[in-house]
Amino acid sequence: MNALIPLPVIVPLLGAAICMIVAQVRWAQRVVCLLALTSNVVVAIMLLVRVDDDGIVVTQAGGWPAPLGITLVVDRLSAVMLVVSSLMLLSVLVYAIGQGAEESRYAAFNPVYLVLAAGVSASFITGDLFNLFVAFEMMLVASYVLLTLGGRPDQVRAGMSYVVISLVASTFFVTALAVIYAATGTVNMAQLSQRMPDLPIGVSTGFSLLLILVFGIKAGLFPLFFWLPDSYPTASGAITAVFAGLLTKVGVYAIIRTQTLIFPPDAQQGTVLLVLAGLTMLVGVLGALAQDDLRRMLSFHIVSHIGYMIFGLALFTLAGVAGAVFYVVHHIVVKTGLFLVAGLVERRSGSDRLSRVGGLVRSAPMLAVLFALPALSIAGIPPFSGFVGKFALVSAGIDAEDWLIVGVSLAVSLLTVYVMVRIWSDVFWGEPEDPAVVAWIESDDSRVPHVMTAAAAAVVAMTVGLMLFAGPLYNYAERTAAELLAPEGYVESVLGGDGS
Amino acid sequence: MSVLLAFCAAFLFATGTWMLLQRRLSRILIGVGLVGHGSNILLLISGGDGGNSPIIGTADESAFTDPLPQALVLTSIVITFGVTAFLLSLGYRSWRITHDDVVEDDVEDRFIARRRGTDAAVAEETLAERDQAAEEDRL
Numbered sequence A: 001m002n003a004l005i006p007l008p009v010i011v012p013l014l015g016a017a018i019c020m021i022v023a024q025v026r027w028a029q030r031v032v033c034l035l036a037l038t039s040n041v042v043v044a045i046m047l048l049v050r051v052d053d054d055g056i057v058v059t060q061a062g063g064w065p066a067p068l069g070i071t072l073v074v075d076r077l078s079a080v081m082l083v084v085s086s087l088m089l090l091s092v093l094v095y096a097i098g099q100g101a102e103e104s105r106y107a108a109f110n111p112v113y114l115v116l117a118a119g120v121s122a123s124f125i126t127g128d129l130f131n132l133f134v135a136f137e138m139m140l141v142a143s144y145v146l147l148t149l150g151g152r153p154d155q156v157r158a159g160m161s162y163v164v165i166s167l168v169a170s171t172f173f174v175t176a177l178a179v180i181y182a183a184t185g186t187v188n189m190a191q192l193s194q195r196m197p198d199l200p201i202g203v204s205t206g207f208s209l210l211l212i213l214v215f216g217i218k219a220g221l222f223p224l225f226f227w228l229p230d231s232y233p234t235a236s237g238a239i240t241a242v243f244a245g246l247l248t249k250v251g252v253y254a255i256i257r258t259q260t261l262i263f264p265p266d267a268q269q270g271t272v273l274l275v276l277a278g279l280t281m282l283v284g285v286l287g288a289l290a291q292d293d294l295r296r297m298l299s300f301h302i303v304s305h306i307g308y309m310i311f312g313l314a315l316f317t318l319a320g321v322a323g324a325v326f327y328v329v330h331h332i333v334v335k336t337g338l339f340l341v342a343g344l345v346e347r348r349s350g351s352d353r354l355s356r357v358g359g360l361v362r363s364a365p366m367l368a369v370l371f372a373l374p375a376l377s378i379a380g381i382p383p384f385s386g387f388v389g390k391f392a393l394v395s396a397g398i399d400a401e402d403w404l405i406v407g408v409s410l411a412v413s414l415l416t417v418y419v420m421v422r423i424w425s426d427v428f429w430g431e432p433e434d435p436a437v438v439a440w441i442e443s444d445d446s447r448v449p450h451v452m453t454a455a456a457a458a459v460v461a462m463t464v465g466l467m468l469f470a471g472p473l474y475n476y477a478e479r480t481a482a483e484l485l486a487p488e489g490y491v492e493s494v495l496g497g498d499g500s
Numbered sequence B: 001m002s003v004l005l006a007f008c009a010a011f012l013f014a015t016g017t018w019m020l021l022q023r024r025l026s027r028i029l030i031g032v033g034l035v036g037h038g039s040n041i042l043l044l045i046s047g048g049d050g051g052n053s054p055i056i057g058t059a060d061e062s063a064f065t066d067p068l069p070q071a072l073v074l075t076s077i078v079i080t081f082g083v084t085a086f087l088l089s090l091g092y093r094s095w096r097i098t099h100d101d102v103v104e105d106d107v108e109d110r111f112i113a114r115r116r117g118t119d120a121a122v123a124e125e126t127l128a129e130r131d132q133a134a135e136e137d138r139l
Helices: A007-021 A026-054 A076-099 A109-125 A129-147 A153-184 A189-198 A201-219 A227-234 A237-261 A270-290 A294-315 A318-349 A365-379 A385-399 A403-428 A435-442 A450-468 A470-485 A488-495 B002-020 B025-045 B067-098 B107-115 B120-138
Strands: A057-061 A070-074
Touching: A007 A026, A007 A109, A026 A057, A026 A076, A026 A109, A057 A488, A070 A076, A070 A109, A070 A189, A070 A488, A076 A109, A076 A237, A076 A318, A076 A450, A076 A470, A109 A129, A109 A237, A129 A153, A129 A237, A129 B067, A153 A189, A153 A201, A153 A227, A153 B025, A153 B067, A189 A201, A189 A237, A189 A488, A201 A237, A201 A270, A227 A237, A227 A294, A237 A294, A237 A318, A237 A470, A270 A294, A270 A403, A294 A318, A294 A385, A294 A403, A318 A365, A318 A385, A318 A435, A318 A450, A318 A470, A365 A385, A365 A403, A365 A450, A385 A403, A385 A450, A385 A470, A450 A470, B002 B025, B025 B067
Parallel strands: none
Antiparallel strands: A057 A070
């Protein structure tokens, strides 16, 4: 069973190699890509079941024992992230095939997409800080290519700032690795967890803040988020959806992992993270309100919701971390769904400007339904999963008596409802004012391929599934949080009983 | 030796940061290179002072240099190299499109900023500017 652990990384990478070989045969590329990602879904689900029953599974790639070898670990958090991310990657691939934009035009799309998948999986299963850096790079380099694949001027412009910002973050990451290694003599996360309490508190706090800076840039935390709404909307619909759903959440995962595992409670940055979380929520949603472009609006909105996840973590209580884990899972699915539907809207009406589009509820009722379900969920309307997530977070905040952050989060969820209502009334109600949009809607070009609609519908169905299975999922999140807040189990699984 | 290298890393960080703040991609690229080298040197000296080459049987094991940072820094150098090559190609693409490599402002940002003002005509103008840019892309 432990042999399964490296598969979510190896299979996509092998698939990428095969895709390069058959670069001239698009259907073969598609088959390989779909097979690789389907295998990831299956492996991830098997790992999830196994981990939830028997506890953490560990393997040492290369046969060297920890802390020398390449440690791969799957615990409850990694397992659930693997399952959700592989499901999203698969659905978005189907959507991209239907969309026929970058995917059918460039032979590079399929292999690079698989490298992205491998990078995302590797970030979730690595038990070693340096390999986390490598996994991040794998994922980011793939995302640079996907973002600029079309080579349009706006993509090149957005790509430049995106690449430079990510590179600066990576440099900070290498710097953090260097100083952490100099102070502790290890980059294995389990061993760091043992050695960090021996350091002076000032040093470990510094490391903690440095890592928050690194992952905060990747996650889009205030005040490091400005690159996100600038770059994401320039890619094509499918690519934006996968970036929006997954990449920032990998940053959030890394913050949760490093803060709970590596640092002792007195070096954990609860207060700093709470302040950042509050500001992230507020600035993100206010930015979203000002936009006129559907995808930019949703991009600002991602930033706002990153704040909720960090808010749950920052409490460092069982209920708070459980809420954060639940929220991450919910947000990946719902946000991917919203972006996929936004892509459909753009396809159907020929524009993604709120001020130009209108009346889609009559011309495309199916789209309206597909948009309404995730929008209601993200706005936190009962009984959707967004409500469960927000309720869990707010009640955790009330238990911890952090009234300010509870107030901010409630105010932000009201504003979120307003954002969603604005999209709904501009895009789906009313009449399109622009004659060009009217002409486009009536023309043949506005037909949305069935494959795209089906892929988006599948993701929306998953958001409904999250609502139906919110109870079991929340219980799972609570077990995850218990595991995260007691890192001794993780350390023991990796290093063996005696430690080192 | 470590002190000298530490100063070297600090110098690279300082000059690299200055270059990163410039507007031209070619300068940013040099900045990225400098800062990247700075962090790589830092990673290299994180293993402590040098010693004998760490091959078992060739020397006293207690006098070995720490091989791990060297392995890490190799990986890191390769990654920096690859990404720098990508940035160069992006700069070349930008030069082909605009005959310039200045990182430009976001048109949409300017549109949003002006839309909030009272001057609706200015907003329309920016929107027209954006559409024209989009039109040019398509050609």
